[in-house]
Amino acid sequence: MKWLSTRRALALMIAPALAVYSLYFAYPIVYSLYQSFTNAQAFGSTTLVGAKNYTQMVHDTLFWGSLRNTGIILLVALVILLPGAFFLAHLLSGHVRGGGALRAMIFAPNVIAPILIGLIWVFILDPHIGLVNSLLRTLGVAHPPVWIGGTSLSPWSIGVVYTWQTVGFIMTIFYAGIRMLPHDVMEAASLDGATGWQRLRYVTVPMLQETFGITTVLVVTGVFKIFELVFQLTGGGPVHLSETLVSYTYWMTFSNQKYGYGMALAVVISLLGVVVTVAQMAFMRRRRAS
Amino acid sequence: MSSTLSTTAPRLARRDAPTQERRPRRRRLGVAAIVAYLVTFVLILPMAWVVLLSFQSNDNILRDPLNFSHLSWANYSTAMSTLNLMTMYKNTLILAIVSVSVGVVISFMAAYALTRMVFRRPGLQKSLRFYFLAGLAIPVYILLFPVYKLNIELGLYGTYAALILPYIATQLPFNVLLFTGFLTDFPGEIEEAAIIDGAGLFTLSWRVVFPLMRPVIATLLILNIIYVWNEFPFAVTLINNPAMTTISLGVSQFQGFWTVDYGAMMASATLVLLPQLALYGIFQRYVVAGMTFGAVKG
Numbered sequence: 001m002k003w004l005s006t007r008r009a010l011a012l013m014i015a016p017a018l019a020v021y022s023l024y025f026a027y028p029i030v031y032s033l034y035q036s037f038t039n040a041q042a043f044g045s046t047t048l049v050g051a052k053n054y055t056q057m058v059h060d061t062l063f064w065g066s067l068r069n070t071g072i073i074l075l076v077a078l079v080i081l082l083p084g085a086f087f088l089a090h091l092l093s094g095h096v097r098g099g100g101a102l103r104a105m106i107f108a109p110n111v112i113a114p115i116l117i118g119l120i121w122v123f124i125l126d127p128h129i130g131l132v133n134s135l136l137r138t139l140g141v142a143h144p145p146v147w148i149g150g151t152s153l154s155p156w157s158i159g160v161v162y163t164w165q166t167v168g169f170i171m172t173i174f175y176a177g178i179r180m181l182p183h184d185v186m187e188a189a190s191l192d193g194a195t196g197w198q199r200l201r202y203v204t205v206p207m208l209q210e211t212f213g214i215t216t217v218l219v220v221t222g223v224f225k226i227f228e229l230v231f232q233l234t235g236g237g238p239v240h241l242s243e244t245l246v247s248y249t250y251w252m253t254f255s256n257q258k259y260g261y262g263m264a265l266a267v268v269i270s271l272l273g274v275v276v277t278v279a280q281m282a283f284m285r286r287r288r289a290s
Numbered sequence: 291m292s293s294t295l296s297t298t299a300p301r302l303a304r305r306d307a308p309t310q311e312r313r314p315r316r317r318r319l320g321v322a323a324i325v326a327y328l329v330t331f332v333l334i335l336p337m338a339w340v341v342l343l344s345f346q347s348n349d350n351i352l353r354d355p356l357n358f359s360h361l362s363w364a365n366y367s368t369a370m371s372t373l374n375l376m377t378m379y380k381n382t383l384i385l386a387i388v389s390v391s392v393g394v395v396i397s398f399m400a401a402y403a404l405t406r407m408v409f410r411r412p413g414l415q416k417s418l419r420f421y422f423l424a425g426l427a428i429p430v431y432i433l434l435f436p437v438y439k440l441n442i443e444l445g446l447y448g449t450y451a452a453l454i455l456p457y458i459a460t461q462l463p464f465n466v467l468l469f470t471g472f473l474t475d476f477p478g479e480i481e482e483a484a485i486i487d488g489a490g491l492f493t494l495s496w497r498v499v500f501p502l503m504r505p506v507i508a509t510l511l512i513l514n515i516i517y518v519w520n521e522f523p524f525a526v527t528l529i530n531n532p533a534m535t536t537i538s539l540g541v542s543q544f545q546g547f548w549t550v551d552y553g554a555m556m557a558s559a560t561l562v563l564l565p566q567l568a569l570y571g572i573f574q575r576y577v578v579a580g581m582t583f584g585a586v587k588g
Binding site for chain 2: 035094173176228231250263269
């Protein structure tokens with residue numbers, strides 16, 4: 001192998017990937033970092049302004065609003081998505097006729113374009129033409145809630161849509177975890193007279209601790225990347241009330257054309273992403289070691 | 291009913307459960323099945339609803355969407371004659387084929403050099419590997435604006451290359467990760483035998499090792515194609531020419547394009563949704579295994 005590894009051969013093998021990656025991944029990050037310390041915008045000259053963009057963020061109510069909305073979506077995901085996915089995996093790990101087909105159907109939203117998922121849910125949640133409010137009106141509710149586009153419920157609704165989009169994915173991970181549990185432990189618990197609930201509470205859940213860790217990390221990273229759902233369901237409106245971190249950054253950069261400040265927001269999002277991913281890798285490593 | 295997921299452990303036999311346990315367990319499982327069916331029904335309802343609405347007249351959608359007495363194909367002829375669906379499919383297919391095939395090949399080459407070949411300075415090999423994998427932690431949103439500027443600088447704005455290059459770049463870290471993982475454990479005897487038989491680097495990497503990476507390649511093809519097919523943030527930022535509209539970008543414009551013609555909008559959405567679901571149905575096993583790859587295999 002050594003004599004095949006000439007300097008020229010090595011360069012030839014690595015060069016294409018290195019070039020594309022450096023130009024379209026590494027360089028853009030450096031560029032964003034630099035821009036985040038400038039006052040760059042659509043018109044006017046660009047000068048370095050130090051950390052001004054970052055200090056400005058502290059007083060930016062829209063930034064805190066979008067952080068709060070992202071937090072609400074995360075809350076919905078942690079309270080409904082994670083337990084729901086686990087519950088489904090537990091249900092389907094028993095003998096359910098057609099269980100494989102059910103799992104396939106529940107997983108399906110994960111392969112649909114997120115932008116299409118947003119559109120689908122407009123027709124479920126829209127206060128005027130949506131399915132939910134049509135049903136509620138049929139049931140006699142005169143003023144059904146404004147699920148999307150109002151002043152308060154949008155992030156909660158986006159959390160529900162995100163749950164729908166991801167539940168099959170998280171369920172599959174739990175399902176694989178449950179199926180890999182050693183059968184003899186369950187058997188022993190049954191013989192000792194443990195009820196189904198007790199087996200779930202004292203055997204299944206504790207033994208799936210790492211799976212819970214991984215799924216939690218996946219949900220957190222996923223929530224921080226939500227963009228298309230906001231784009232379709234509310235467009236961030238009204239008056240930025242339903243903006244998430246990513247959609248607010250996008251608006252600041254491309255619609256408001258404050259590039260410097262937009263890039264500072266992007267840097268903050270990326271830092272959050274890095275922190276969570278490092279945690280994820282630590283989890284994976286621990287899992288592999290055990 | 292055999293297990294449909296290839297990621298899961300083999301089914302565990304329940305035959306030897308104690309007999310006195312059997313009766314209550316079967317009753318509970320019956321309830322479990324009913325709950326599972328109900329939950330699944332609720333979960334597929336949103337997709338079914340879109341398909342159903344696509345057969346409704348616009349008046350019905352606005353006034354009485356729950357009345358299904360007048361279903362027709364009318365929305366489909368409107369959608370087909372007005373919307374340039376074929377262009378959207380063509381563009382998406384071009385982007386997917388080029389970026390995924392080039393991306394997989396160049397990530398394999400890099401991963402091969404970073405794992406199997408001998409660097410004079412092993413430190414360089416290590417730092418290059420870290421450099422590629424560091425991208426895994428970065429969300430793509432920080433790249434959007436710089437890539438947009440870069441494309442303008444390079445004169446690529448408005449071409450397919452403007453999207454193909456960032457698509458390759460954003461998929462590289464994961465592709466390299468997966469290839470290096472498998473190549474590290476690759477048995478050296480096979481390579482030695484090939485070298486003794488007189489194989490050069492090209493024959494060795496491309497004809498001997500690459501074909502043996504089939505499971506990894508299949509996984510990467512599926513993941514990368516799904517990524518490009520559904521990609522939206524880059525598409526909306528980098529495409530300015532309607533003739534280059536991708537499927538995702540096209541769908542994002544449905545609400546503006548059809549404004550209040552909800553029936554035609556739903557027919558268009560169905561024409562995007564159903565082919566995707568059909569493809570998923572065919573490759574379901576591999577898709578699920580690929581997408582949950584890192585998370586279920588320790």
